[in-house]
Amino acid sequence: MSPSVGVVIPTRGDRPALLRQAVDAVLRQDYPGELHxxxxxxxxxxxxxxxxPVRVLPNTLTPGLPGARNTGIAACDTDLIAFCDDDDLWLPGKLATQVRALTEAGGEFASCAIEVEHGRRRVTRLAGTTSxxxxxxxxxxxxxVHSSTFLFSRGLLWPDESAPGGQNEDWDLALRAAKRRPLVHVDQPLVLVRWAGSHYAVRWTDRIAGLEWMLARHPELAADPRGAARIRGQLAFCHAALGERRAALRWALRALGARVLEPRVPIALAVAAGVVTAPTVVAALQQRGHGI
Known part of the structure; x- marks a missing residue:
């Protein structure tokens, strides 16, 4: 017997056409178990x-994405919980494939590869691993390992509502799950992630707060040279985007101290120097299916 699945879709209600497409894609899944x-x-x-054509509830917890997700989890009485953002699409076979992989592996938390859509371009992002x-x-x-790919045992973990502006709550959730047991990853693209119109793309202050929040919650991020350099490079870029050159330089130097070849450093310094703008960099990266 297939486990029941509760799918939580948070929305601000400001992109109704995309929301309807997201809901329709979930309801069209060929899944033999109960689906709520x-x-x-x-x-x-x-x-x-x-x-x-589904149940719509108000967010009764902390305003923002983590609170909305927790409201949805609390409303579900299912074996498993899955997330889908209101601007993303589950591709055919997503749910059945993930549930089968999770069950066969005896896992607790699953993710899958994605296709990233930006404008007319689509890029497949694979992990190169099944764990x-x-x-x-x-x-x-x-x-x-995107929130719209998450599938996990109900009651296992809850998104942390203290995440500043909802930033990195999905990374934090996946990392906490992986500390319990490796994630079961289906390395085929089963979700279409749409980046155009993202609520989070250029909220630089929130992104800075979210990265600092992750560093405080997970000290191992600062201990791993590659991980530390990446985060410090991102912080340098975000400060540069805000025109805070001194802070950008400080974080850039810290990134180089962890990893001399950190690629975000020259990009951040170019933004700080006014050679290129942050939105231009972000748009160019997103066209290639990458973020800063």
Missing amino acids: VVVVADGRSPHDVTGV VTAADLVRSRMMM
Whole structure:
């Protein structure tokens, strides 16, 4: 007998067409077990979220993405929980493939590879592995371990609502899960992640706070040279994007201290010097299916 699955889709209600597509893609999954879909309206009345044939609830916890997800989890009485962002699409076979892999491995938490869509371009992001460890997530954020790919045992873990601006709560959740047991990863693209119109792309202050929050919660991030250099390079870039040149230089030097060849350092310094703008860099990277 297939385990029941509760799918939590948080939304601000400001992109109804994408939300309907996300819900439809979930409902079209060819999955033999019970499937319950909950849309959580964050920051507005559920009555404003129309056109979706599923249960719509208000976020009754901390405003923001983690609180909305936790509201949805609390509303589900299922064996497993899955997430899907309101601008992403589950591809055919996503749920059945992941549940089968999770069951066969005796795992607790699963992810899968993704396709990243930016404009008219799609890029496949694979992990090159079927098992993701905590050490993997320390060395690299592994963007294919994306929240819209998450499938895990209900009651296992909850998103942390203290995440600043909801930043990195998904990375934190995956890392905490991987510290318990390696994630079961299906390395085929089963989710389409749409980057155009993301709520988080250029919120530099929130991104800085989110990275510092992760460093405080997971000290091992600063201990791994590659992971430390990556985060410090990101901090340098975010400060540069805000025009805070001194802070950008400070973090750039710290990144180089961890790893001399950290690629984010010259990019951050170019932004700080005004050679290129941060949005231009982000757009160019996203066209290639990458983030800063």
